[in-house]
Amino acid sequence: MAGAQPRKKKGEQSDTAAAANLPIARVLVDVALPVHLDRPFDYKIPERLDADAVPGCRVRVRFRGKLVDGYLLERRETTDYQGNLAWVERVPSPEPVLTPELLTQARAVAARYGGMLADVVRLAIPPRHARAEKSAPTEPGPPPQRPDAEGWQRYQHARSFLDAVHAGRSARAVWQALPGEDWPMRLAEAAATTAAAGRGALLVVPDHRDLQRLEDACRLLVGDSVVALAADTAPEKRYKRWLAALRGAARVVIGTRAAMFAPVRDLGLAVVWDDGDDLHSYPNTPYPHTRDVLTQRAHTTGAALVVGGFARTAEAALLVESGWAHELVAHRTQVREAAPRVTAIGEDDTQIARDPAARAARLPSVGFEAARAALKAGAPVLVQVPRRGYVPALACGDCRERARCRRCAGPLSLPGGTEAGAPKPAACKWCGATEAAFKCPECGSRRLRAISVGAGRTAEEMGRAFSGVPVRTSGAGEVLASVPGTPSLVVCTPGAEPVAEGGYGAALLLDGRTLLGRPELRAAEQALRKWFHAAALVRPAREGGRVVVMAESSLQPVQALVRWDPAWFASMELAERAELGFPPARRVAAVDGTPEAIEALLDSADLPSTAEVLGPVPLGEVDEDGNSERERLIVRVDRSEGRALADSLHAAQAVRAARKATELQVRLDPLEML
Structure with missing residues (x-):
């Protein structure tokens, strides 16, 4: 669609001649726009820029009186706009970065999530760096030999x-990796198989530690x-690598979620590892998810797809049950040979209090013996704690009411360490104020007890229980990539969890109640995923491998871990989601805004x-009068009408934006709601 363009300001240089052939440029401006302006705008191409102004290149244009960046989508002979068009001011680079395939994918993602095309393109194309354009390779090296791939x-x-x-061929699979599997090498073998045939491969992992392991294997x-490709890479280096993929010089592209849109030439294989990790969801509008983007790319391009992991999500289970993808699983005899022995111990407070080992290190005798046996055999022991910090949550020692700051009502915690030779007092997690003289407002008690214990306190307790054994911590402050097999x-x-040379002798998965008790629909799925990745x-x-999980053995996630059967649990989870009417069985939209705005949206949305x-x-959230400032509306539809839901909400938002009404936040299938 054409749009009104601002005229040149007085004193600006004016172009006198337009390009002789296809003089109209349809431009996607790279600025934050109201929803009703989610469309390209027409500009005239001056004769001096005729050669450089190719579809897909970056341009500089005047929009609302400012010189802004944009992308030339296409060149046309005429325009539907009746007024005077502004000129394309400059072409920073004739490099066609917004390829037709990338534009198609960006439009599909915007439509799926009810978002704006410019927002998706902003996620897909990194900022330009002139020096990188000159040094980026243009020709690929010789294709590699097809590997034997015996591990498969x-x-x-x-x-x-x-x-x-x-x-x-467009083969699609959900891969269930065996425990202890060298998954980076397996994925590298699949990528090399694709590259050997002269096609490109795109592999996306959750974080930089996984990325480093995968890069080593692929090389x-x-x-x-x-x-x-990763978002934290230096701008010049990142753009140079991105251009290598665009120009076809890179046969295999790997990365974190920033790589999901990478312009891989002749894409033959797309892979997402551990699709249940929250890091695969982009935090910026329109909040795309790596798995969904790669599934869309595989569908539209005919590429093969692998959704892999030690665990399985309900979304991956749906791909299998619908017949769109097939399973890549090992026989049960192979699973039993590769899996450690898993023991579940309940977290009954009375039982643990009577256990001398539990009093020493919050471990039941079974876990204590498993750790001691592994250490005696010369292997490291992994201890997984759901919370970081020392004692992240406190309660009254008598009535068990949550301990809160008397200044701001924030939760109290113990930061750990000492101050003037004594343990540090409790402090507020919100305002940081110390609380040296706590008094419960309910019962008047001055005693405090721990609701949960963090990794810092656990490391301290384990060090006392196993004197003489080195204790290493890996968490928010410093994440270890690997540890020696000692x-x-x-x-x-x-x-x-760092990778141990030769594998861990035992893993102790503590505080299962904390993981399973989170107020989320995905709590059980996420707890099991974290357990599987530690136990693997x-x-x-x-070889003596033991896993002790502190959770009730009667729970379905615990049973799946003991049996090492993630597919069974994912199928059960999918059936429960279908019964409750939540994703992936149905498409759900969450609309956040003021009560008046939500009511107006319901009246206007089709x-x-x-x-x-x-x-x-x-x-x-409440205002000064105690009234609710923001509310949340949930709209859910059958999967077949997910696109219609996104379109209707987008159209309703466009009408509201044109009227300059209060904005609403609309998200499709938001992870935090699940």
């Missing part, structure tokens, strides 16, 4: 899948035709026929 032989139908990838098989205790928070680092049972409206409910 333990999985049923894996050979057929790799043959299909090499042949360029062994593919050589220098590998580039790694006797030690490694205390970490979920997701910060432990040696097989035949919702699909299957739409079910829940709420609105207050979000807990």
Whole structure:
């Protein structure tokens, strides 16, 4: 669509001649726009820029009186706009960075999430760096040899899948990695198989530690035709690597979520590892998820797809149950040979209080003996604690009421360490004020007790219980990538588990109640995912590997861990989601805003026929008069009408924006709601 363009200011240089052929440029401006302006705008191309102004290149144009960046989507002979068009001021680079394929994918993602095209393109294309354009490679190296991929032989139908990838067919699989699997090498073998056929591969992992392991494995098989993309890479280096992918010089592109839109030439394989990790969800509007973006890319380009991990999400289970993807799993005999022995111990306070080992290190005798046996055998022991810090939550020692700051009502905690030779007093987690003289407002008691114990306190207790054994911590302050295969205790928070040389002799998964008791629909799925990823680092049972999880054995997530059957639990989780009417069984939109804005949206939105409206409910924010300032409305529809839901909410937002009404925040399938 054409749009009104501002005229040049007085005194600005004016171009007198337009390009002879296709003089109209349709431009996507790279600025934050109201929703009703989510469209390209027409500009005239001066004759001096005719050669450089190619579709997909960056341009500089006047918009609302300011010189802004944009992308030239296409050149046309005429325009529908009746007024005077402004000129394209400059072409910073003739490099066609917004390729037709990337533009198609960006439009599909914007449509899926009810977002704006400019926002998606901003996530997909990194900022320009002129020096990188001059030095980025343009030609790929020789294709690698196809690897033997013997490690894949333990999985049923894996050979057929790799043959299909090499042949360029659109094979799609959900891979269930065996415990102890060298997953970076398996993914590198799949990428090398794709590159050997002359096609490109894109592999996305959650964090930089996984990225480093995957890069090392890929370089062994593919050589220098590998580039790694991550948001924290230096701008020049990141843009140079991105250009290498765009120009086809990189056959294999790996990265974190920033790489999900990487312009891989002739994409033959897309891989997402550990799709249940929250890091795969982009925190910026329109909040795309790596798994969904790569699934869309595989569908539209005909590329193969792998969704892999030690655990399985309900979304991956849906891909399998719908028949869109097939399983890559090992036979149960292979699972039993590779898995450690898993023991579940309940967290009954009375039982633990009677256990002398538990009093010494918050461990039941079974966990204490497993750790001692592993240390005696010369192996490290992994201790997973759900919370970081020392004592992150306190309560009254008598009535068990949550201990709060008397100044701001924030939660009290123990920061750990000493002050003037004595332990530091309790402090508020919100305002930081110390509380040296706590008094419970309910019962008047001055006693405090720990509701939960963090990784710092756990490391201290474990060090006392196993005197003489080195204690290492891995968490928010410092995340260890690896530890030597010597006797030690490694205390970490979920997701910060370092890899041990030769594997851990035992893993102690503490405070299962904390993980399972989170007020989220995905709590059980996330707890099991974190347990599986920790337990997968432990040696097989035949080599003495033990996993002790402090959670009730009757719970389904615990049963799945004991049996090492993530597919069974994912199927159960999907069935429960379908019964409750939540993603991925249905599409859900969360609309946050003032009560008046939400009511106006409901009046104007043309919702699909299957739409079910829940709420609105207050979000807990109140004004000076005690009235709710913001509320949340939930709208859910059948999966077949997910696109219609996104379109209707986007259109309603556009009408409101044109009227300059109060903005609303609209998110499709938000993780935090689940």
